[in-house]
Amino acid sequence: xxxxxxxxxxxxxxxxxxxxxxxxxxxxxxxxxxxxxxxxxxxxxxxxxxxxxxxxxxxxxxxxxxxxxxxxxxxxxxxxxxxxxxxxxxxxxxxxxxxxxxxxxxxxxxxxxxxxxxxxxxxxxxxxxxxxxxxxxxxxxxxxxxxxxxxxxxxxxxxxxxxxxxxxxxxxxxxxxxxxxxxxxxxxxxxxxxxxxxxxxxxxxxxxxxxxxxxxxxxxxxxxxxxxxxxxxxxxxxxxxxxxxxxxxxxxxxxxxxxxxxxxxxxxxxxxxxxxxxxxxxxxxxxxxxxxxxxxxxxxxxxxxxxxxxxxxxxxxxxxxxxxxxxxxxxxxxxxxxxxxxxxxxxxxxxxxxxxxxxxxxxxxxxxxxxxxxxxxxxxxxxxxxxxxxxxxxxxxxxxxxxxxxxxxxxxxxxxxxxxxxxx
Amino acid sequence: xxxxxxxxxxxxxxxxxxxxxxxxxxxxxxxxxxxxxxxxxxxxxxxxxxxxxxxxxxxxxxxxxxxxxxxxxxxxxxxxxxxxxxxxxxxxxxxxxxxxxxxxxxxxxxxxxxxxxxxxxxxxxxxxxxxxxxxxxxxxxxxxxxxxxxxxxxxxxxxxxxxxxxxxxxxxxxxxxxxxxxxxxxxxxxxxxxxxxxxxxxxxxxxxxxxxxxxxxxxxxxxxxxxxxxxxxxxxxxxxxxxxxxxxxxxxxxxxxxxxxxxxxxxxxxxxxxxxxxxxxxxxxxxxxxxxxxxxxxxxxxxx
Numbered sequence: 182x183x184x185x186x187x188x189x190x191x192x193x194x195x196x197x198x199x200x201x202x203x204x205x206x207x208x209x210x211x212x213x214x215x216x217x218x219x220x221x222x223x224x225x226x227x228x229x230x231x232x233x234x235x236x237x238x239x240x241x242x243x244x245x246x247x248x249x250x251x252x253x254x255x256x257x258x259x260x261x262x263x264x265x266x267x268x269x270x271x272x273x274x275x276x277x278x279x280x281x282x283x284x285x286x287x288x289x290x291x292x293x294x295x296x297x298x299x300x301x302x303x304x305x306x307x308x309x310x311x312x313x314x315x316x317x318x319x320x321x322x323x324x325x326x327x328x329x330x331x332x333x334x335x336x337x338x339x340x341x342x343x344x345x346x347x348x349x350x351x352x353x354x355x356x357x358x359x360x361x362x363x364x365x366x367x368x369x370x371x372x373x374x375x376x377x378x379x380x381x382x383x384x385x386x387x388x389x390x391x392x393x394x395x396x397x398x399x400x401x402x403x404x405x406x407x408x409x410x411x412x413x414x415x416x417x418x419x420x421x422x423x424x425x426x427x428x429x430x431x432x433x434x435x436x437x438x439x440x441x442x443x444x445x446x447x448x449x450x451x452x453x454x455x456x457x458x459x460x461x462x463x464x465x466x467x468x469x470x471x472x473x474x475x476x477x478x479x480x481x482x483x484x485x486x487x488x489x490x491x492x493x494x495x496x497x498x499x500x501x502x503x504x505x506x507x508x509x510x511x512x513x514x515x516x517x518x519x520x521x522x523x524x525x526x527x528x529x530x531x532x533x534x535x536x537x538x539x540x541x542x543x544x545x546x547x548x549x550x551x552x553x554x555x556x557x558x559x560x561x562x563x564x565x566x567x568x569x570x571x572x573x574x575x576x577x578x579x580x581x582x583x584x585x586x587x588x589x590x591x592x593x594x595x596x597x598x599x600x601x602x603x604x605x
Numbered sequence: 606x607x608x609x610x611x612x613x614x615x616x617x618x619x620x621x622x623x624x625x626x627x628x629x630x631x632x633x634x635x636x637x638x639x640x641x642x643x644x645x646x647x648x649x650x651x652x653x654x655x656x657x658x659x660x661x662x663x664x665x666x667x668x669x670x671x672x673x674x675x676x677x678x679x680x681x682x683x684x685x686x687x688x689x690x691x692x693x694x695x696x697x698x699x700x701x702x703x704x705x706x707x708x709x710x711x712x713x714x715x716x717x718x719x720x721x722x723x724x725x726x727x728x729x730x731x732x733x734x735x736x737x738x739x740x741x742x743x744x745x746x747x748x749x750x751x752x753x754x755x756x757x758x759x760x761x762x763x764x765x766x767x768x769x770x771x772x773x774x775x776x777x778x779x780x781x782x783x784x785x786x787x788x789x790x791x792x793x794x795x796x797x798x799x800x801x802x803x804x805x806x807x808x809x810x811x812x813x814x815x816x817x818x819x820x821x822x823x824x825x826x827x828x829x830x831x832x833x834x835x836x837x838x839x840x841x842x843x844x845x846x847x848x849x850x851x852x853x854x855x856x857x858x859x860x861x862x863x864x865x866x867x868x869x870x871x872x873x874x875x876x877x878x879x880x881x882x883x884x885x886x887x888x889x890x891x892x893x894x895x896x897x898x899x900x901x902x903x904x905x906x907x908x909x
Contacts, residue, residue: 225732225831366877395876398836401633401827402864404626405871408619424734425828425836436745436752437622460736460828464743 214253216520217260217275219286219296220513224263226289232509233288233311234259239497240514240550243490250524262287265295272299282530283308285516288509290314290369297325306535310516311509313448315372318560324532326539326561328516328553332372334565335447338471339373340380342572343417344387346584347443350596351416356386361415361441363406363430365451366394370421373447377419390415397426403433411439416597418444422451428460435464435601442597445572447471449508458578465575466604467595469583473511473551474571477582477591483547490518494550515550519563522549552588618750623868625751631864632761633823635857637837638844639768640815646851647788647808648704653715655841656834657722658813662688662820663829664730670737670824677739678759681821688817692810704805719834726831734828742825760822764857767815772853784808788851843887849897858899862886 218237221230237257244255258279262268268287275281276299284300285308287293293312300307301322309317309327313335317327330337344355351358362378364370371394381387390413393406407430410418418441420430427446446452446469453470480488494514498506506514524530527538539557546554546569554567572584574593583593595604641655665684669675695718703714744755775781787794787804795801827833844863848855863883870879890898 225727228732393875393877396880398832399839399880400876401836401840402626402630402868402871403876405623405868406876408622409872412615412619424830428734428736428828432743433754435743436754438752454734456734456736456828460734460738462738 212253213256214250215256215258215279215281217272217279217281217284217286218257219260219262219268219271219275219284219292220288221263221292222259222261226263226291229509230262230288232507233286233513235501236498236506236510236513237285237517239501239510240494240517243493243497244517244521250521251528251530255521262292262296265291268292268296269299272296273303276300276303276305282306282532283520285310285520287312288513290317293317297322301325304532306530306532308516308520311512313372314368315376316368318558318562324536324561326557326563328519328563328568329512330563330565330568330570332369333376334568335471335570336373336376336378337380337565338570338572339377339419339445339447340385340387342469342471342584343381343419343443343445344385346572346593347417347445347596350593351442353416356388358385358387358417359390359413359415360387360417360419361391361410361413362389362419363391363393363410364395364419364421365397365423365426367423369448369450370394370423373421374419395426397423400426400429403430404437406430407434407437407439410441411437414441416442420444420446420452421448422446424451424454424456427451427457431457431461431465431468438601440598440600443467443469444598445469445471452575453508453573453580455580458575458580463577463605466577467598468575469593470573470575470580471570472573472580473506473508474588475573475580475582476505477589478552478571479588479590482588483552484545487547487549487552491550491552494518511551515553518550519553519555522555621749621751623872625753627861627865627868629754629757629761630868631857631861632757632764633826634837634840634844634863635768635860636760636764636819636822637816638841638848638856638860639764639771639853640812640819641841642845642848642851642853642856643771643815644809644812645845647784648700648805649708649788649850650700650704650711651708651715651842652812653712653838654719654722655816656836656838657719657726658688658691658816658834659820659823659837660726660829660831660834661691661722662817663824663827663833664726664735664820665817666821666824667735667737667829670739671735677737677821677824681763681818684817684821685814689810689814691817692813693806695813696806696809700805700809701802704802723831723834730831732831734830736828737824739825754826756822756825760819760826763818763822764860767818768853768857771811771815775853780807840883843883846887847890847898849899852897852899855897855899859897862898 220233221227241255249255258275258281260271260275262271272284275284283306287296288311290312293309297307307325311329313332315331315333348355348358360381362374364374452468453472458465480492483491498510523538527535542555544555548554552569556564556567571582573580574583581591582589583591644650644652662684666677666680669680699718703711741755746753783799784804787801791801844856844859848859866883867879870882
């Protein structure tokens, strides 16, 4: 390639990446406080990334109506993190060009690692709202925080639900329960499954009858797995699905008349996605998925300050999108609100003082959006038992909140599941 | 509990069901592979965009069902002419330019086409998983203790029918003879007055029509998303290589072998193992019988 061509390409890229003559340089004057926001806004992660943006913008407005942060109006410098490379280069740009001292994002476990790495190198605060990769907080990076639990936290909650809610309703002790673990083999699936196995075995003595991982992108038939499971006769199937695999397992289990007492999943993929209900209609009845709160969630169960902000948040999302908040709204929104609480306390973005404020926050469950509480560990991870998660169940085409019971008006049905044609 | 323990009535039931699963899954693979093996056999082009035409077929079924509530079994009839035309257009716009070029160029072209089609689908219809839910979805036929999914049975029967029809077409029609002649020696065929461009055009269009129809038929069984084709296309290559290039019955048998390896591997060792097993088989065949299990010796170099 000639030098001229190379020069043109480099110049084009520089302009595309935001180094053009009109790009805003440096921190805006007083009156505004700017943070960097990294979300995938184009490409195949964009669907969720845009919902995150909606959640962030709604909460930004709520914050500004309530006095902003550190006495200034909160504004965003938004960057599009399409993939890990873009996440890293855009984080770099936000820091060096926009001069931000705090970056929040990024929805995906594919992006948060790369972006936080860059922030840590520049001693900039990295505030993650949604990625669940368990490795995120295990890299000894300073000033890197995560408000949501990680994948291992999902496993923790699933076993909590199985041991404390399902087992008594089956009239079984937790150590009498036979559990089959089935999962897609991403770092998310493995993180949830391994932590669930660990807790099931050591804390409750549950009997693991099967463990199987698979690659969901090449899975065309689950009949062999189902036939094997049928012989092992589990009470609970702990299945982390991604997409097609969840539908395939459920449909083929019905075809093979595979009967078990409950199926528990975690996260917004597979059984936790709207697609699952669309694919199966009322045949989806009975499946459990650990998620953020959905229909049935009781405001009154929260503390007064939590009720106030949860209601304002829910109304604002409803006004903007016409729907109940989706998981992406809830994660991004709660993350940003929590950032405000920290800044209120720290009164500065100096990383050391910010860190001291993060560590000193101690709020019980029910204090904020999603009914969350706050207690960060020294590696910057919010605690499992404070980031309250909820078990939702497919009931006649809708995912509704059924557990913990004090947080919801609705109740889990079909326990145990019973015959396939009786779940109406 | 060891699934391979002593044979009792319960084990026989399981074996019977595994056999049924093999045949029905093999039927789906055969349905997808038949168009690929035709294009591969006659044109000597590895069509890496094959899976994307399958995906387009699935989307056709989805939109016909979502917008006009047309059953996939009706759509399949429409899909054949539609995808025949899609195949013709693709041939004229893309394939004709590279048909004389080296295999590398053809591979790059079809891979490029594959990426383009995936991204067109992503832009046009977003990355969501979509599903077709006709009334016969999940309709199950029970025979003794074994169960048959109706959609899979239909896919299987159509796969067999399509294979037989294509074999008959190749064997007994003038067009078929011309196609075989072109496959054996393009230059000689040209000298005999055969319009090879027309033969390739027809071959490509028939191959794409077959995979488009396959996409419609599998739409009720699997999620529909822009990269859905990738789920099957690697398998289809294994099937085609196993069966011998361009050998229709070979492809069908290859499909059943791959399905059997997949089902038995998943049952005995776990789902994660299935690809290891059938790709080992794939490599063994390439090393020891490069013409495929059923292909004639030397066929692998025909026309190259």
